[in-house]
Amino acid sequence: MVLNELPCSGKHISICALKRMGGLMNINNAEFIISAASPKDFISGSQPTIVFSGKSNVGKSSVINRLLNRKSIARVSASPGKTVHVNYFLIDRKVYFVDLPGYGFAKVSKTEKERWSNLMEEFFARDGLISLGVMIVDSRHKPTADDVTMASWFLSSGCPFIVLANKCDKLKKSEMEPNVDLIRLTLQLPEEVRVVLFSAEKGTGSSELMSEIMHFIK
Numbered sequence: 001m002v003l004n005e006l007p008c009s010g011k012h013i014s015i016c017a018l019k020r021m022g023g024l025m026n027i028n029n030a031e032f033i034i035s036a037a038s039p040k041d042f043i044s045g046s047q048p049t050i051v052f053s054g055k056s057n058v059g060k061s062s063v064i065n066r067l068l069n070r071k072s073i074a075r076v077s078a079s080p081g082k083t084v085h086v087n088y089f090l091i092d093r094k095v096y097f098v099d100l101p102g103y104g105f106a107k108v109s110k111t112e113k114e115r116w117s118n119l120m121e122e123f124f125a126r127d128g129l130i131s132l133g134v135m136i137v138d139s140r141h142k143p144t145a146d147d148v149t150m151a152s153w154f155l156s157s158g159c160p161f162i163v164l165a166n167k168c169d170k171l172k173k174s175e176m177e178p179n180v181d182l183i184r185l186t187l188q189l190p191e192e193v194r195v196v197l198f199s200a201e202k203g204t205g206s207s208e209l210m211s212e213i214m215h216f217i218k
């Protein structure tokens, strides 16, 4: 499916955002590249890299599937801890999407936690692995202490990022604005960092996110 052959309606809204920007990216040409279990397999190359981070079960893999209009290119599960390695997908040979394992999952062994923190420490310490961070939080709840740590890493590193308030299909309309305000306040986000209400389930917010991503694609 080539983007500029599609109508600008309904579920193709994210594709329309790309068309508006004059972009031409075949999102159906998405391939799984590697599940990096160790830092030697991290990819730092010429392609821009969009990294999806957030607590376990918040919907990182679901967001990737939604953007790519695929049911399960990234693996999703109702129980936390589904993604355990750093998974790279290459979209139309132009951009990498990186599905990270989630933080804050209590029910894992000490060894597993250590493995996770070593992998993540190395990932976030290395230069050149992230072009844009997509930090995903749960729109229904106050961000956790781990979310605050993640946001402050992005802020102090200077790495550009956007915050998605996912699962907004579960919110009443009246809850949306106050919840976004609480997320901004808790994460201490400066004005220039965008918070987008998102639903991987319904597709809400995907055109906004795709527009942000397109800024990083040459």
Ligand SMILES: Nc1nc2c(ncn2[C@@H]2O[C@H](COP(=O)(O)OP(=O)(O)OP(=O)(O)O)[C@@H](O)[C@H]2O)c(=O)[nH]1
Residues within 6 Å of the ligand: 054, 055, 056, 057, 058, 059, 060, 061, 062, 063, 075, 076, 077, 078, 079, 080, 081, 082, 083, 084, 100, 101, 102, 103, 166, 167, 168, 169, 170, 198, 199, 200, 201, 202
């Ligand atoms: N209602 C609703 N459910 C969602 C949404 N996004 C994800 N989910 C559900 O949340 C659960 C976790 O989704 P995943 O995509 O596996 O979450 P993850 O962040 O990748 O989880 P880990 O890989 O374990 O860190 C699944 O049951 C999804 O169906 C959403 O926007 N709305």
Ligand SMILES: [Mg+2]
Residues within 6 Å of the ligand: 060, 061, 062, 075, 076, 082, 083, 099, 100
């Ligand atoms: Mg996952």
